[in-house]
Amino acid sequence: MQAAPPLARVEGAALSYRDRPALSGVDLVLERGTTLALLGPNGAGKTSLIRLLAGRLRPDAGSVRVLGGDPQSDRGTRRTIGFVPQEIALYPRLTVAENLDVFARLAGLPRRERREAVAAVLGRCALAAVTDRIVATLSGGYQRRVNIAASLLASPDLILLDEPTQGVDLEARAAIHAVLASLRAGGAGLVVSTHDFSEAERLADRVAILADGTIRREGSLTELMRPLTSAPPEHEAVLEGVLDAAAEAALRRAGFSPLDGDHRLWRADHGAAGGLDGAALLAALRQAGVPAAEIRVRRPGLEALYRDVLAAAPPLETAA
Template structure:
C-alpha cells in the first residue's frame, strides 16, 4: 500500500531569536488521521516548532508546508489549521455557544453556516449541556474542551495542541482524550505537545523527542518501543532522600538518569532503559548502590515504556571503556 502524502512537512527548519537558535535543522512529517506527540524538556523548542507549523512564525531557513503551502504566507494553509494554545483563549463573560459563534465568524464561516458549525463543535466536544453557561463559570476541564471546540470552527485538517490537559482532573482528561480520538477518527491530523507520557502513549501514533532545538528521536511509537524492548528491561531506583553529588556520580556511572524534578525539589526517581550493563539482579544492584552511598530505597524492574524511550533519547551514550563496574566500586 502506498504511503500517504504528508499533510505537514517540515524540512531542515531553523528558527532563531536574537541570533540564538531555538530550532536547528528540524525535519518532521505528519499525515492525515494520525497523532504526533512532541516530547522534550522545557526550552527544547516544542512550542516554537508548533508556532512554525501554525504559520505564526517563519523559519530563518528550511521550509514548512501544510497542504503543500507555506502557512506563514498562504492564508489558505492557515485556514486549514486549528490552534489550541496552552492558555485558555476564550471570552469569559460570553456563553459557550456565543464563544463558538464569535470564533466561527473569525474563521470565516458564513452567517448561514454558523449555527450548524456551532452545533457540530458542541456535539464533537460533548459540551452541549453547558452551551448556555458563561465560560468563566465553567470548570477548568470544560474550559479546555471549549478551547478545543473553538479551534474547530473553520473545519481544520490539522489541529495543534499545546499541553491540552494541563491542570485538569482525571475525568476531564479522559473527556479531552475522547474528543481527540473522535477528531483522529474523522481524519484530522493532530500535533500534540505534552509532558504527560501516559497521554502521549495513549494518543500518539508517532513521537518526536526534541532536545536543544533538534529532533533526537522520531518515529512510529510501536516500532520505537519494540526496538527498545529487545534489550534489557528498564530499571528504576527510588531514593529515600535526594542524592548528594557523590551518589549522583555513582548513579550516572551505573547508567541512570533522574526523572524530571517536581515542585518539591530534586527527583527521587532515577531510571534507565537497558542499562546498567553489569548484569546485576535487582537485589544485588540495590546492595551495590547502597554500599557506595546511594540512598536507594527500592529497585523496580519493568518492560521499557515511553518514559524509558524518552530518557534513552536524551541520555548521552557513555564511552565504552568509561563505566566502572558497580560491584568493583562496592567492594572497596
C-alpha cells in the same frame, strides 16, 4: 498523474529569536489520519515548530507547507488548520456558546453555518452540559475542551495542540484524549506537543524528539519502541527518608540516578541494578543503609527512549 501533497511538510526550517536559534534545519512530513507527538525539554523548539505550522511565524530559512500551501501567507491554507495554544485563549466572561460563536465569526463562517458548526463542536467535545455556563466558572479540564472546540469550528484538516492536557485531572485528560482520538479517526492530522510520555504512547502514531532546535529522532512509534521489547527492565527506588552520603554512594554504585523534580525517586535502567530482582535489590539497598520503601520494576517505555536520545544526541534518524 501527480501525487497529492502530504498534509504537512517542513523542509530545512530555521528560526531565530533575537539572533538566538530556536529551530535549525528541521525536516518533517505528516500524513492525514496521523497523530505526531512532539517531545523535548523546555526550549527544544516544540512550540516554535507548532507556530510555524500554524502560520503564526515565518521561517528564516526553509519552507512550511500545509496541503501544498503556505500557512503564513495564504489565508485559505490557514483555514485548513486548527491551532490550540498552551494558554487558555477564551473570553472568561462569556458563556461557552457565546465564545464559540465569537470564534466561528473570526473563522469567517457565514451566519447560516455558525449555529451548525457550534452545535457540532459542542457535541464532538462533549460540552452540551456546560453550553450556557460562563467560561470563568468552569474547571480547567472543561476550559481546555472549549479551547479545543474553538479550533474545530471550520473543520480543519490539520490540528496543532500545545500541551493540551496540562494541569487537568485524570477524568478531564481521558475526555480530551477521546476527542483527539475521534479527530484522528475522522481523517484529520494532529500534532501534539507534550511532556507526558504515557499520553504520547496512547495517542501517537509517530514521534519526533527535539533538542536544541533540531529533531534528534523521528519515526513511527511502533518501530521506535521495537528495540525496547528486549531491553532489560527499569528499576525505580522509592525513598522514605533523607539520604546521607554513604546511602547516596550505594545507590549510585547500583546504577541509580535521581529523577528530575522528585528527590524521592531514583531510577536504574538498562540492567544497571546488577541483575537482581526487585525483592533482592530492595534488601541489598536497605542493608547498605539506603532508606528505600519499595522497588518498582517495569518494562522500558517511550521515556527510556527519550532519555537515551537526549543523552546520545545522535543525528536525525527516521523509522518508517
